[in-house]
Amino acid sequence: MQPYDVIVLGSGNAGLCAALSACEQGARVALLERAPQEQRGGNSAHTGGAFRVAYRGVDDLRRLMPDLLDSEVQNSDFGAYSQDDFFAELASMSQYRSDPEVLDTVVSQSLETLHWMTGKGVRFMPIYGRQAFMVEGKYRFWGGLTIEVSGGGLGLVDALFRHVEKEAVEVFYGCRTQRISRDPDGLWQLDCADGRQFSTRSLVLATGGFHANLEWRTKYLGPGWDLAKVRGSRYNTGDGIRMAMEAGAVAHGNWSGCHAVFYDVNAPQMGDLSRLNQQKNYFHLGVVVNAHGKRFVDEGQDFRNYTYSSMGASVMAQPGGVAWQIFDQHSHHLLPDEYRVRQVTRLQADTLQGLVEQMEGVNGNALLQTLQTYNAAVQRDVPFNPAIRDGRATQGLALPKSNWANPLDRPPFVAYAVTCGITFTFGGLKVNSQAQVLDEEDRPIDGLYAAGELVGNLYYVKYAGGAGLTSGSVLGRIAGAEAAVQRKAQ
Numbered sequence: 001m002q003p004y005d006v007i008v009l010g011s012g013n014a015g016l017c018a019a020l021s022a023c024e025q026g027a028r029v030a031l032l033e034r035a036p037q038e039q040r041g042g043n044s045a046h047t048g049g050a051f052r053v054a055y056r057g058v059d060d061l062r063r064l065m066p067d068l069l070d071s072e073v074q075n076s077d078f079g080a081y082s083q084d085d086f087f088a089e090l091a092s093m094s095q096y097r098s099d100p101e102v103l104d105t106v107v108s109q110s111l112e113t114l115h116w117m118t119g120k121g122v123r124f125m126p127i128y129g130r131q132a133f134m135v136e137g138k139y140r141f142w143g144g145l146t147i148e149v150s151g152g153g154l155g156l157v158d159a160l161f162r163h164v165e166k167e168a169v170e171v172f173y174g175c176r177t178q179r180i181s182r183d184p185d186g187l188w189q190l191d192c193a194d195g196r197q198f199s200t201r202s203l204v205l206a207t208g209g210f211h212a213n214l215e216w217r218t219k220y221l222g223p224g225w226d227l228a229k230v231r232g233s234r235y236n237t238g239d240g241i242r243m244a245m246e247a248g249a250v251a252h253g254n255w256s257g258c259h260a261v262f263y264d265v266n267a268p269q270m271g272d273l274s275r276l277n278q279q280k281n282y283f284h285l286g287v288v289v290n291a292h293g294k295r296f297v298d299e300g301q302d303f304r305n306y307t308y309s310s311m312g313a314s315v316m317a318q319p320g321g322v323a324w325q326i327f328d329q330h331s332h333h334l335l336p337d338e339y340r341v342r343q344v345t346r347l348q349a350d351t352l353q354g355l356v357e358q359m360e361g362v363n364g365n366a367l368l369q370t371l372q373t374y375n376a377a378v379q380r381d382v383p384f385n386p387a388i389r390d391g392r393a394t395q396g397l398a399l400p401k402s403n404w405a406n407p408l409d410r411p412p413f414v415a416y417a418v419t420c421g422i423t424f425t426f427g428g429l430k431v432n433s434q435a436q437v438l439d440e441e442d443r444p445i446d447g448l449y450a451a452g453e454l455v456g457n458l459y460y461v462k463y464a465g466g467a468g469l470t471s472g473s474v475l476g477r478i479a480g481a482e483a484a485v486q487r488k489a490q
Contacts, residue, residue, distance in 0.1 A: 012042025253456025260312020263421025
């Protein structure tokens, strides 16, 4: 039996922040990771590394990006993203089901937490490649996102791990915890699948949701979700949620909801760190059709980072669970690197007829009629501006495109075949603003904390891009500090 002051389960962004925060309080910390070392980092390693943060202007951003050049400031419109804006957007996207106290904690501490992370070796930079368009000589950021981590999710994980190793946190790989329990002295006892045992006064759960658990997906998300591809870590199967509930924690949040995106139809069934960028999230710049040759979503309803998390469910409902994103040269040059990776299912032709003829399993005549009708409906007198909700819409269609509607008339034409890729599940545990796990009576369970995707307080119905890493960092930092302080008090 190996005793520690604080034990953290899970080596993603939330778990790493918790471990580092506990170390700052002088705790002896162990980090237990189910995956082998080469697959460490949980879902965080599979992300693009975008962080949503409240800031008043470029001076706040310079705290996070001290090497930001004056020329970059002059050539960019970073705008502002207030705490009120951040809170209101996440609250409205959850249909006001999010826990207001926990959400306020994430929002109000977002800037300070990210600044704390810069002291842990994390380097932030403007997210030019994915969240900015050049308009009238300046880069204009859109959709509430302006920064990302250098090196993406892998860069984030590697930077935090360098400090974890510097702080002498003991890391145990290939260590799948299967059971947690309290002994008469109030210590948490942990039993691992390989026979290793640990004990601690304070335990932080950061093991992610259950997106990689086929049985749970079908049970809670519904029929057909067993067929979805897994965009993130194969090790996120709900272990932490299950063990906490067996120890008295209450289930909380949107258990039938998830973050799922358009994903390359030929991507691996499970997330692969050697084949990232398989998602296809810039559908708002084109047209999306199913095998019947029909559009089935309003591609321009809002900025893609407010709608992309629901697109996986939309495509799952289509024939064969497959769809095609179609672009022409009005917007193809605006697509980011995820459309240019080597392993991409891409078709191209100089005519729409030639493109349609290559799309196997599609009703070609119906698709050509759909595209002709769509082209005729575009309001061409409204200027196209990808950096704002430009109101360039279609008229007279039963299913409109509300913004960024360009006719498909500039060859060559390009199509990408997509299916559903699930990123993470919304349901999980209930925590308070101190990251303490709560029981059915809303009482904190002594010495038990949670952070990251297994927290069920925040996301319902929709998800705003970049919010996950930020909430994981904020609640992870709080969980680690609170766990260490409790250890001192006892």
